Amino acid sequence: RTGTEFWRVPCHCVLAVSPQAQVAFLQGERKGQENLKTDLVRRIKMLEYALKQERSKYHKLKFGTELTPGEKKPEGTEPGECACPWRGG
Numbered sequence: 001r002t003g004t005e006f007w008r009v010p011c012h013c014v015l016a017v018s019p020q021a022q023v024a025f026l027q028g029e030r031k032g033q034e035n036l037k038t039d040l041v042r043r044i045k046m047l048e049y050a051l052k053q054e055r056s057k058y059h060k061l062k063f064g065t066e067l068t069p070g071e072k073k074p075e076g077t078e079p080g081e082c083a084c085p086w087r088g089g
Contacts (some may be wrong), residue, residue: 017025059067 054069059065
């Protein structure tokens, strides 16, 4: 038996559970889903920040200047072009 099998309840037992218990269970499920969503959003923001830092670092190494938020991208970085050395651009 794994840990999850131990907690599984047969379907016929679920019907005997009171409505209050079902509501409590569903509220717990919802809270768990909300916590998961919050955690995933936090991780996404952390990854976006790290990506932004890496792009800034790469730009500084390649062009010798820091990329400011309002600054226009250098030539050769148009949407259709790739200035990535590993893509042969």
